[in-house]
Amino acid sequence: MTKRITMAAATAGRAEGGTSLNAFDNALLAAGIGNINLIKVSSIVPPEVSMIELPKIKPGALIPTAYAAMTSETPGETVAAAVGYALPDDPAKNGVIMEFHGIASQAEAERAIDAMLEEAFRVRGETIREKKIFAVEHTVERIGCALAAITLLAEEDLV
Amino acid sequence: MTKRITMAAATAGRAEGGTSLNAFDNALLAAGIGNINLIKVSSIVPPEVSMIELPKIKPGALIPTAYAAMTSETPGETVAAAVGYALPDDPAKNGVIMEFHGIASQAEAERAIDAMLEEAFRVRGETIREKKIFAVEHTVERIGCALAAITLLAEEDLV
Amino acid sequence: MTKRITMAAATAGRAEGGTSLNAFDNALLAAGIGNINLIKVSSIVPPEVSMIELPKIKPGALIPTAYAAMTSETPGETVAAAVGYALPDDPAKNGVIMEFHGIASQAEAERAIDAMLEEAFRVRGETIREKKIFAVEHTVERIGCALAAITLLAEEDLV
Numbered sequence: 001m002t003k004r005i006t007m008a009a010a011t012a013g014r015a016e017g018g019t020s021l022n023a024f025d026n027a028l029l030a031a032g033i034g035n036i037n038l039i040k041v042s043s044i045v046p047p048e049v050s051m052i053e054l055p056k057i058k059p060g061a062l063i064p065t066a067y068a069a070m071t072s073e074t075p076g077e078t079v080a081a082a083v084g085y086a087l088p089d090d091p092a093k094n095g096v097i098m099e100f101h102g103i104a105s106q107a108e109a110e111r112a113i114d115a116m117l118e119e120a121f122r123v124r125g126e127t128i129r130e131k132k133i134f135a136v137e138h139t140v141e142r143i144g145c146a147l148a149a150i151t152l153l154a155e156e157d158l159v
Numbered sequence: 160m161t162k163r164i165t166m167a168a169a170t171a172g173r174a175e176g177g178t179s180l181n182a183f184d185n186a187l188l189a190a191g192i193g194n195i196n197l198i199k200v201s202s203i204v205p206p207e208v209s210m211i212e213l214p215k216i217k218p219g220a221l222i223p224t225a226y227a228a229m230t231s232e233t234p235g236e237t238v239a240a241a242v243g244y245a246l247p248d249d250p251a252k253n254g255v256i257m258e259f260h261g262i263a264s265q266a267e268a269e270r271a272i273d274a275m276l277e278e279a280f281r282v283r284g285e286t287i288r289e290k291k292i293f294a295v296e297h298t299v300e301r302i303g304c305a306l307a308a309i310t311l312l313a314e315e316d317l318v
Numbered sequence: 319m320t321k322r323i324t325m326a327a328a329t330a331g332r333a334e335g336g337t338s339l340n341a342f343d344n345a346l347l348a349a350g351i352g353n354i355n356l357i358k359v360s361s362i363v364p365p366e367v368s369m370i371e372l373p374k375i376k377p378g379a380l381i382p383t384a385y386a387a388m389t390s391e392t393p394g395e396t397v398a399a400a401v402g403y404a405l406p407d408d409p410a411k412n413g414v415i416m417e418f419h420g421i422a423s424q425a426e427a428e429r430a431i432d433a434m435l436e437e438a439f440r441v442r443g444e445t446i447r448e449k450k451i452f453a454v455e456h457t458v459e460r461i462g463c464a465l466a467a468i469t470l471l472a473e474e475d476l477v
Contacts, residue, residue: 205378
């Protein structure tokens with residue numbers, strides 16, 4: 001918490017697993033964030049944070065993360081997870097992150113995030129300068145998980 | 160985490176939204192904590208923490224928060240959320256926070272919190288010096304959310 | 319987060335309570351972690367962390383914790399919670415924590431954790447050097463909770 005968040009990076013992944021928790025773990029690995037400690041946050045991009053490609057993060061690091069995950073044990077079912085962020089015109093103001101998970105296609109998940117971000121900015125009276133959505137869908141073979149995440153990062157978290 | 164929690168502030172809010180997550184976001188805004196990153200904690204007031212009015216918090220700050228939220232998509236339904244804290248006679252001991260959410264009235268939520276705090280102190284063998292409950296109810300129009308929260312704050316979190 | 323995690327300690331507990339949240343609170347007290355702020359993490363043992371007996375932790379400290387809890391209001395029902403960790407041969411690599419909760423016996427919970435840890439290491443291509451599982455079951459009288467947790471600790475968290 002004393003650490004200063006200066007970067008944020010989005011990612012998404014999907015996987016099968018032997019159990020729901022393993023499917024989630026495997027989706028995290030597929031997304032490149034399987035060896036860190038996610039701390040769920042709800043869900044703001046601090047002002048003046050740079051959006052970057054997912055960097056190499058120290059194993060075990062405690063990383064505040066906005067994420068959505070959908071696990072299913074129903075073969076043939078298509079699940080989706082998505083996150084998105086919108087940043088304001090005014091760089092002194094914060095951005096907003098929205099999450100979605102459900103029995104849905106990737107396109108449906110993306111539309112849901114888009115509508116939620118638009119409303120979040122409308123109610124804040126801010127204009128969106130930049131908006132980006134990261135979504136993934138997965139059709140379950142046995143036990144599957146779709147996951148999308150935005151990590152909030154400090155210099156010290158990087159390898 | 161290295162930051163030292165020296166204050167705690169309670170708040171509550173309620174709102175409608177276009178989706179459940181927007182209703183939650185709007186309730187956070189109504190409660191004055193819509194532009195920070197909530198990190199859910201379970202749920203202790205550290206010793207020697209001052210209970211204060213909700214201050215202006217830096218946008219995007221990572222704030223450990225005990226909170227309860229109840230969202231409903233059933234028009235006409237009344238939902239409630241409440242939090243409460245109790246502090247012990249002995250200032251070296253910690254206080255306790257309890258949360259409630261459900262299809263309930265504000266008064267029911269308050270009674271639930273009160274009973275939970277009493278039990279929490281009975282089992283700890285401590286006497287309550289101060290007890291306060293923050294509750295809100297919301298009757299849903301389309302999609303609504305009631306939310307109550309106690310934020311744990313450090314000097315550096317304030318504007 | 320700036321604080322450096324150098325230790326981890328596992329615990330488990332079970333209890334009855336007047337409400338589900340009090341049963342959870344009482345199970346935390348029974349496990350020796352009822353007076354700290356748990357921050358849920360998902361769920362990695364950082365490299366070079368020492369596994370220790372649960373120490374005395376400062377009241378109110380913010381402690382990243384992987385935990386599983388199962389509460390039931392069905393008298394006679396047996397619920398279980400378990401956590402387990404596995405550490406790799408290579409001390410520069412992280413370990414993994416798995417959690418389980420459900421209507422189950424302690425032995426079933428232990429088997430579930432064991433299988434999840436094995437898969438987690440198989441997919442990572444690592445060999446398990448050390449593996450330990452902490453599980454508890456509770457047969458509900460009125461309202462009961464079984465809880466298991468692994469706390470991630472820094473020097474400054476200890477009394």
